[in-house]
Amino acid sequence: MTFDSVRLEPPERAVEGRRSWWLREALAADPGTACPPLAEEVRADVAVVGGGYTGMWTAYRLKEADPSADVVLLEADICGGGPSGRNGGFMYGLWEDLPSLTGLFGPERALRLCQTADECVKDAVQIFEDAGIDIWLRRGGHLTVSTSPMFDAVLDEFLTTYGNNAAVPSDVFVRLSPAEVAERCRSPRFRAGAFNAGGLTVQPARLARGLRKLLLDRGVRVHEGTPVTAIEPGNLVRLRTPNGAVTAAQVVLGLNAWSQGIAQFRRAIIPRASHIILTEPAPDRLREIGWTGGEGLGDFRATLHYLRTTPDGRIAFGAGTGTSASHVGRRLEEDPSWRRRLEADLCAWFPEFRGVGVETMWGGPIDVSAHHVPFFGSTWGGNVHFGMGFTGGGVGPTVLAGKILAALALGRSDDYTRSALVGYRPRNFPPEPFLSLGTRLVLAAIVRTDDAWDRGKRANPALEFVSHLPRKLGYHLGH
Numbered sequence: 001m002t003f004d005s006v007r008l009e010p011p012e013r014a015v016e017g018r019r020s021w022w023l024r025e026a027l028a029a030d031p032g033t034a035c036p037p038l039a040e041e042v043r044a045d046v047a048v049v050g051g052g053y054t055g056m057w058t059a060y061r062l063k064e065a066d067p068s069a070d071v072v073l074l075e076a077d078i079c080g081g082g083p084s085g086r087n088g089g090f091m092y093g094l095w096e097d098l099p100s101l102t103g104l105f106g107p108e109r110a111l112r113l114c115q116t117a118d119e120c121v122k123d124a125v126q127i128f129e130d131a132g133i134d135i136w137l138r139r140g141g142h143l144t145v146s147t148s149p150m151f152d153a154v155l156d157e158f159l160t161t162y163g164n165n166a167a168v169p170s171d172v173f174v175r176l177s178p179a180e181v182a183e184r185c186r187s188p189r190f191r192a193g194a195f196n197a198g199g200l201t202v203q204p205a206r207l208a209r210g211l212r213k214l215l216l217d218r219g220v221r222v223h224e225g226t227p228v229t230a231i232e233p234g235n236l237v238r239l240r241t242p243n244g245a246v247t248a249a250q251v252v253l254g255l256n257a258w259s260q261g262i263a264q265f266r267r268a269i270i271p272r273a274s275h276i277i278l279t280e281p282a283p284d285r286l287r288e289i290g291w292t293g294g295e296g297l298g299d300f301r302a303t304l305h306y307l308r309t310t311p312d313g314r315i316a317f318g319a320g321t322g323t324s325a326s327h328v329g330r331r332l333e334e335d336p337s338w339r340r341r342l343e344a345d346l347c348a349w350f351p352e353f354r355g356v357g358v359e360t361m362w363g364g365p366i367d368v369s370a371h372h373v374p375f376f377g378s379t380w381g382g383n384v385h386f387g388m389g390f391t392g393g394g395v396g397p398t399v400l401a402g403k404i405l406a407a408l409a410l411g412r413s414d415d416y417t418r419s420a421l422v423g424y425r426p427r428n429f430p431p432e433p434f435l436s437l438g439t440r441l442v443l444a445a446i447v448r449t450d451d452a453w454d455r456g457k458r459a460n461p462a463l464e465f466v467s468h469l470p471r472k473l474g475y476h477l478g479h
């Protein structure tokens with residue numbers, strides 16, 4: 001069987017001023033060895049496209065399995081230039097997706113996936129500790145708070161789901177009373193909460209750049225500034241780039257939301273924006289609100305607020321915003337209206353931070369899949385492997401992704417290639433033009449319903465109906 005050449009829509013290389021604060025900090029601490037663009041025609045055993053966590057963990061596992069394997073990694077920008085160097089740095093496995101996973105694959109397979117994802121996160125932390133690479137790891141746990149009586153009901157339902165499942169470890173989500181929440185962080189908006197003691201935070205770009213260093217140390221040939229413009233499938237797959245090409249027996253695509261530019265995946269994921277503002281250092285104000293334990297904080301909005309601190313006393317305050325696009329582009333990276341919105345939310349949560357400046361803002365695309373869980377597979381003759389659909393929660397699960405994709409590229413049959421996430425294809429989103437229009441309408445309704453619930457009120461019934469419509473149709477569009 002022969003396949004036509006497949007066109008890709010690579011991202012632009014970001015200019016210095018548009019990089020996240022995390023990435024600028026990581027590059028200042030260690031710019032790393034130069035990885036010049038590909039400028040010739042080369043061969044490799046495995047070619048990986050995408051220098052985010054998915055691509056880099058895959059290359060790492062390939063070398064771990066076979067140090068003699070010739071692995072080439074091609075990244076359009078620089079490694080960590082995408083969301084892997086821009087995210088909130090909340091690192092967790094798949095427990096939050098247990099209900100979706102159970103619905104899709106049954107309780108046993110769902111539980112096994114959550115346990116495996118936990119093991120992968122532990123393994124990743126150990127790899128960085130052994131290598132002596134500082135990724136600002138904090139074992140402060142993750143605290144999800146209710147911010148209104150409306151969200152109290154969501155918290156109760158959330159805790160019941162986990163409390164009623166004897167197989168879930170008892171420290172995964174524990175109820176904290178309002179007083180116990182306040183002992184960890186004081187805010188006039190906080191009520192009761194759910195605490196996951198195992199939740200970690202990291203400096204995301206240090207994780208990405210650290211992975212890049214581990215790959216170079218192990219002999220992976222990394223080419224940055226090298227967009228792959230087309231895939232020519234075959235027994236040997238050829239990847240075209242502006243000034244060279246790679247021919248490889250196996251190819252792995254770790255393209256995140258940019259996968260949506262490939263016709264085959266166009267309706268499998270929706271690119272949606274997440275944005276973060278970062279305050280100036282204010283360690284004294286953090287002490288005033290008692291937030292010194294390094295907890296990652298979040299709420300129960302479908303357009304989640306997520307926030308964490310930095311060692312020099314800043315708050316990184318993020319939200320899954322209501323912005324979506326039919327193609328990944330600038331619109332998902334810069335959105336001044338959300339800057340104003342996030343600044344107002346920050347002051348409402350922490351009046352003590354009024355007067356503390358916001359130093360910078362950045363954003364990026366998340367790859368929303370229909371059921372909020374990632375999926376993996378092989379296509380075009382079976383030697384091009386892909387993984388996507390992390391839906392804004394890939395820092396931990398991409399460690400598992402690396403194991404799955406490396407095992408697929410090595411042609412293994414093991415627990416990873418037999419994982420429930422391999423070969424599973426989420427329900428497609430509707431075709432255009434309904435998709436763009438529908439997503440925009442639904443996300444606007446979700447934001448307004450979240451806002452009303454935050455004020456302790458129900459939204460207009462028509463808005464609530466539209467915001468709950470995706471769930472009724474079997475889609476999970478939350479963060």
Ligand SMILES: Cc1cc2nc3c(=O)[nH]c(=O)nc-3n(C[C@H](O)[C@H](O)[C@H](O)COP(=O)(O)OP(=O)(O)OC[C@H]3O[C@@H](n4cnc5c(N)ncnc54)[C@H](O)[C@@H]3O)c2cc1C
Nearest residue numbers: 050052053054076082084087088090228256364393394395
């Ligand atoms: C603002 C924000 C906050 C987030 N917060 C969290 C969080 O706190 N916790 C969490 O778990 N997750 C979070 N996420 C999601 C998380 O960052 C992602 O799930 C994760 O980084 C996905 O890794 P990846 O390697 O699949 O994708 P990416 O990091 O996007 O890597 C894909 C790479 O492929 C490259 N590329 C694309 N097309 C081509 C091409 N044709 N040729 C060559 N290269 C190409 C891109 O340049 C990019 O570097 C957040 C995301 C955003 C945007």
